[in-house]
Amino acid sequence: MNEMTSMKAPPSNKAEIVDVPFAFRDLVARHSPGGRYIDAQTDVDSPWVPFGENAAIKHLAFDVRSNTFSNILWVKSAGAVGTHLHRGTIVMVCLEGSVRYLEYDWVASPGGLILEVPGESHTLVTDHPDGVKLFGWMQGPIEFYDENGVFVETADVWWFMNHYETYCRENGIAINPKLYL
Template identity: 80%
Template sequence: MATQMKAPPSTKKAIVEVPFNYSSLVKRHSPGGRYVDAQTDADSPWVPFGETAAIKHLAFDVRRNLFSNILWVKGPGTIGTHFHRGTISMVVLEGSVRYLEYDWVATPGGLILEVPGEAHTLVTEHPDGVKLFGWMEGPIEFYDENAVLIETTDVWWMMNHYETYCKEQGIPINPKLYL
């Protein structure tokens, strides 16, 4: 019979100094934990992504070619066919979305997992579109209707997307977004 695991009790509302042999190294080299406000534009603005979509950039990790953002397709529409060379994890925040290549529709709270080596065509038919929170790793290649490569996006592309927009709009670059 398996033992039922229980959460350890919490008896004290205070910072507890946990012993760790390398805490001084962590203090010197870790960027530390941080909070990024995704509800307002205080930490990151909505940056246009084509005519009907926008991206709110949340994190850039150049060591792993990893980036996090919220993609907002503002009404019924499509994000063209794209090929993943890394893993993608997304959660639907608002609206709904599907891929032409699958028979499911993702709704708020739903988790979408994508693996390297697959191509998808993202579609939302929801009147309010869709907002997707995601962590993306590696390049994403975008293709036209003839399977001709149009653009490759990765952490560097996303950083440039964010920084170029901020500079054009006179918005300070937020160092909290860089891991």
């Protein structure tokens, strides 16, 4: 058995920086946007932006290169986010409350992982009196439809950037460059 397949845990628990050899370190330094921390607990890095009458979004990241965006969706009390069709992959974690889709027979609770694949449509509902908070990492456009199945709007990385920037401008809030990857 070689050393790589026998590793049961990381090789060191020492809290120190190790100079790791990497042939492309100079390219990374010149071209990578770098790692960053976004405070999701307060409004220091990103405010709650209204999303309809009973919901808000805290934008966490925008990557125009891959049409990827991250946010926390907060439905503030029992309610719904209309039927939508995903054109990309969605990964969400339920942070607070609970949520379900009318199209499935499960209910997500705190700590639960929700995976959505392109080409599926669903209607997000929370029956919880305190609503739900969902952390999401999303790729690709999301098409929203009304109660008659009529197309209403496409939300993609550009839509979410506009949502955030418009709110910031209208409320005198500085646009945070850390959110752009």
